Amino acid sequence: xxxxxxxxxxxxxxxxxxxxxxxxxxxxxxxxxxxxxxxxxxxxxxxxxxxxxxxxxxxxxxxxxxxxxxxxxxxxxxxxxxxxxxxxxxxxxxxxxxxxxxxxxxxxxxxxxxxxxxxxxxxxxxxxxxxxxxxxxxxxxxxxxxxxxxxxxxxxxxxxxxxxxxxxxxxxxxxxxxxxxxxxxxxxxxxx
Numbered sequence: 001x002x003x004x005x006x007x008x009x010x011x012x013x014x015x016x017x018x019x020x021x022x023x024x025x026x027x028x029x030x031x032x033x034x035x036x037x038x039x040x041x042x043x044x045x046x047x048x049x050x051x052x053x054x055x056x057x058x059x060x061x062x063x064x065x066x067x068x069x070x071x072x073x074x075x076x077x078x079x080x081x082x083x084x085x086x087x088x089x090x091x092x093x094x095x096x097x098x099x100x101x102x103x104x105x106x107x108x109x110x111x112x113x114x115x116x117x118x119x120x121x122x123x124x125x126x127x128x129x130x131x132x133x134x135x136x137x138x139x140x141x142x143x144x145x146x147x148x149x150x151x152x153x154x155x156x157x158x159x160x161x162x163x164x165x166x167x168x169x170x171x172x173x174x175x176x177x178x179x180x181x182x183x184x185x186x187x188x189x190x191x192x
Contacts, residue, residue: 011049013039015060023105027057027115058120061110064103069127071096076130082138083187086156089131090183093157097164098174108161131157135190144190155189 017038021030032053036043050056075088097104110116116124135152138144144152163182166172174182 010039010041010045013041014046014049014056015063018056018060019064019102019106022057022060022109022115023102026109027113030057032056054117057115058117060106061116061120062124064106065124065127067100067103068093068096068107069130072128073130076134082134082141082143083191085134086138086187087183089134090156090160090186091179094160094163094174094179094182097160098167101164101168104161104164108164111158111161128153138190142192145192152190156186159186 014035017035018030020038021034030053032046033043035056036046039046046056050059072089072093075092076085077088080088110121131153132149135144135149139146160182163172163174167174172178
């Protein structure tokens with residue numbers, strides 16, 4: 001059992017080291033040697049867990065996306081009305097991004113660069129299935145615009161990354177009132 005925990009700890013350390021390196025210098029700065037050094041393991045150890053750098057970064061993406069989705073959908077209830085359910089999801093996503101700034105920054109980089117392969121990106125989208133289902137329900141009920149889920153995401157969720165950057169730079173602190181206003185703007189962008 002102790003050996004299994006050591007293995008889990010090493011994998012976690014490798015993922016955390018990669019997260020830090022990518023956030024601080026981009027994917028090119030996250031060499032396997034640097035990852036190993038920061039994780040305090042031998043470079044050969046990386047290859048016990050990941051075939052190559054691409055697999056390491058892809059797995060980090062899926063792990064972070066999974067944590068993000070878990071937080072986003074934790075409070076969702078099937079009997080909530082569409083707007084209320086979307087509000088819970090949106091607020092939970094914002095809270096995750098505010099509480100987990102490194103992970104949020106990494107996800108934002110992944111959205112804007114080709115560092116994640118397309119197969120992994122599509123796998124990551126599956127984590128957002130409850131949101132897409134909710135939007136489908138909203139479209140059927142005539143509450144949400146009947147447009148591509150990518151457009152719905154682009155106008156209601158994606159701007160959150162910009163807001164987080166402004167919060168990080170102290171240009172637009174995201175207190176409760178600002179978050180309520182931001183949610184309302186997001187909702188207004190997708191509602192009929």
